[in-house]
Amino acid sequence: MTITAAVSGASGYAGGEVLRLLANHPEIEIGAITAHSSAGSRLGELQPHLLPLADREIVETTPENLAGHDVVFLALPHGASAEVAAALPEDTLVIDAGADHRLEDPEAWFRFYRSEHAGTWPYGLPELLLGPAEAGTAGKQREKLRGARRIAVPGCYPTSVLLALTPGFAAGLLEPDDVVIVSASGTSGAGKSVKPNLLGSEVMGSMSPYGVGGGHRHTPEMEQGLSNAAGEPVTVSFTPTLAPMSRGILTTATARVKPRAAGDVAATLRAAWESAYDDEQFVHLLRPGQWPATQMVAGSNNAVIQLAYDEHAGRVIVSSAIDNLTKGTAGGAVQSMNIALGLPEGAGLNQLGVAP
Numbered sequence: 001m002t003i004t005a006a007v008s009g010a011s012g013y014a015g016g017e018v019l020r021l022l023a024n025h026p027e028i029e030i031g032a033i034t035a036h037s038s039a040g041s042r043l044g045e046l047q048p049h050l051l052p053l054a055d056r057e058i059v060e061t062t063p064e065n066l067a068g069h070d071v072v073f074l075a076l077p078h079g080a081s082a083e084v085a086a087a088l089p090e091d092t093l094v095i096d097a098g099a100d101h102r103l104e105d106p107e108a109w110f111r112f113y114r115s116e117h118a119g120t121w122p123y124g125l126p127e128l129l130l131g132p133a134e135a136g137t138a139g140k141q142r143e144k145l146r147g148a149r150r151i152a153v154p155g156c157y158p159t160s161v162l163l164a165l166t167p168g169f170a171a172g173l174l175e176p177d178d179v180v181i182v183s184a185s186g187t188s189g190a191g192k193s194v195k196p197n198l199l200g201s202e203v204m205g206s207m208s209p210y211g212v213g214g215g216h217r218h219t220p221e222m223e224q225g226l227s228n229a230a231g232e233p234v235t236v237s238f239t240p241t242l243a244p245m246s247r248g249i250l251t252t253a254t255a256r257v258k259p260r261a262a263g264d265v266a267a268t269l270r271a272a273w274e275s276a277y278d279d280e281q282f283v284h285l286l287r288p289g290q291w292p293a294t295q296m297v298a299g300s301n302n303a304v305i306q307l308a309y310d311e312h313a314g315r316v317i318v319s320s321a322i323d324n325l326t327k328g329t330a331g332g333a334v335q336s337m338n339i340a341l342g343l344p345e346g347a348g349l350n351q352l353g354v355a356p
């Protein structure tokens, strides 16, 4: 039986990437392609790389146009998806790439988004460790996605950070109050609309931080996933930076190691990350000494991770690289769809990185 999928926000970066992946998905037929101000245009005018879909018409994002599909992907600005989703039948699989349904705590939502919380949906990060290994609750998020009909895809920075740090927290090896994270993102993370700080002349050959001082809205999403894994509240200091590249996130996260990780600390740390990801097809712990680079994963659903123990400072340093539009958005969305529908988890996601 053919599975039909509608994609909203199809003129944008996230929606375009969902379409790129679905065009190669063996089980999916692409149905309605919707957006807003570009409704009435041909997809080829806005997404010229999606050659097989170039003649398809973009229509307005309305419940009527999204009706009648098995799956609906929402890649809309924050605040727009809750209303659209509420008008869709409960048995339609709705996968939201936006932030509206990611957070469990309405107060944290209000603090960072200044609007009413729309609710919490199962979080679309299948490899996420759910709790401390010692408490015997350390299943993974994929179990919560099987059969789900509403899924909230993580933010791109939280994907890179949670994959990097949850193994250490779930294993009880890291102090919860001394976590420092710096991530560099490609400019596509900010979406397609024109912003002065994203003009080529501002970005090319230059890097700068933004959202400095704990203000970035992904902070509570990171703390939510890390606290659940640790079984105790985790506080992070997160600073994003903008890098002169179109795609990719490189995260460097450091945390103080608990005294209980005595003995060969480096080996204890590595064993925790190995056991978390040994069986994963998309999350790869690199060979010792090899460090992540965004090119390794460009256009692919893979995440690459490496860690080192800094004995002098008593800290673990974890580096992760993802493609913000693939594993960080559309790839995570398609992977979650596969799990929800009982398809092979990697269907349509076998692309490798394109380095150099």
Ligand SMILES: NC(=O)C1=CN([C@@H]2O[C@H](COP(=O)(O)OP(=O)(O)OC[C@H]3O[C@@H](n4cnc5c(N)ncnc54)[C@H](OP(=O)(O)O)[C@@H]3O)[C@@H](O)[C@H]2O)C=CC1
Pocket (backbone or CB within 6 Å): 008, 009, 010, 011, 012, 013, 014, 015, 034, 035, 036, 037, 038, 039, 061, 074, 075, 076, 077, 078, 080, 097, 098, 099, 154, 155, 156, 188, 189, 190, 191, 192, 193, 324, 325, 328, 329
């Ligand atoms: N870029 C990234 O790396 C990531 C993005 N996301 C999330 O995905 C979502 C889309 O982001 P991104 O693709 O980057 O953004 P873009 O600005 O590139 O695209 C936004 C899309 O939303 C459509 N749109 C705008 N306003 C409305 C509206 N009122 N009703 C319906 N559609 C509307 C636009 O249509 P039109 O052009 O026709 O007006 C366009 O298709 C956001 O929630 C973002 O947070 C999540 C993770 C990573």
Ligand SMILES: CC(=O)N[C@@H](CCC(=O)OP(=O)(O)O)C(=O)O
Pocket (backbone or CB within 6 Å): 097, 098, 099, 154, 155, 156, 157, 185, 186, 187, 188, 189, 190, 191, 240, 242
């Ligand atoms: C470079 C850049 O600007 N990145 C975006 C994050 C993109 C993303 O994942 O965000 P959502 O939570 O909106 O889905 C930002 O910092 O706002």
